[in-house]
Amino acid sequence: MKNRFDLIIFDWDGTLIDSVDWIVYCIQQAAIRHHCRVPDVQAAKDIIGLSIEKAITQLFPDIDDSLREKIVADYAQTFFSKDISRADLFPGVYEMLQQFKVNGYQLAIATGKKSRGLAQAVVATELADLFAATRSSDQAESKPNPLMINQIISELGVDKQRVLMVGDSVHDLQMAMNAGIAAIGVTCGAHSAEILQHYQPLMCLSYPTDLLEFL
The missing domain is CATH 1.10.150 (DNA polymerase; domain 1)
Structure with missing residues (x-):
């Protein structure tokens, strides 16, 4: 890939x-x-x-x-009573995102969080400078509606065939299907590979950092 x-x-x-x-x-x-x-x-x-x-x-x-x-x-x-930091990221995520940016990928977030909560989270985890675009549930329709993805694609001017969604839940992969883009599931969060496979991801990985082997 x-x-x-x-x-x-x-x-x-x-x-x-x-x-x-x-x-x-x-x-x-x-x-x-x-x-x-x-x-x-x-x-x-x-x-x-x-x-x-x-x-x-x-x-x-x-x-x-x-x-x-x-x-x-x-x-x-x-x-929000719990403070978060870079240590709350899955191991290796910070370095993975840094490497993807160095390699020329544009990075974005599509989340069910509110935009204020996401903004606080990306600052707290020291990721704020890595993302070209973000969309939250108060800026577009909730997943699995594809509006978040479509807005990000429009904002960044990327061909839909050149976009990959990475998520841990059926809502992420269903959103990708609805948007007509490729997806990869990760099993470190809400749903198992067996469940995620119903939404036709390219593959299911244990952690997002496993992407480094394929991209």
Whole structure:
């Protein structure tokens, strides 16, 4: 696959940063505090990648708007109570992204996070200067809608056939399918290779850093 792509779009949580267990914990704690049925670990993982509003609606379909807003706020308060740093990235991710940029790739992020949260995260992990474009769930439709990808492609002026999406969830790979671009799954986050294979990725890797062997 060398020289096949010019732009690599990464998901954030569970793909570049080891945050899935923390997300699950924050969701479960919000459910407990608001006396809702606590989702099991896999159910909580299954919504990672969606906007938080869409995620909470999917997890708790029978609650009213007022309670949904309270759970969203509670989740956010807990999630942002934890400081992050470059050490929270999966091992080797910082060096991998540096190498890809040196090799001439454009890099981008498409995430279910809010833009403010993403901006804080990329600064905290010392990655802010590496990405040519980012899109968050408050700037476009939530995954798996392809708008995030389409906006990034339009902004950077890249041929769609030269774009690769890398993500750990079915929402990432479904978004790539909907956008008509190639994708690679990583199994360090929300979903297993067996599940990700249903969305026809080029391959599934254990960690994003395994990309260095192929690109």
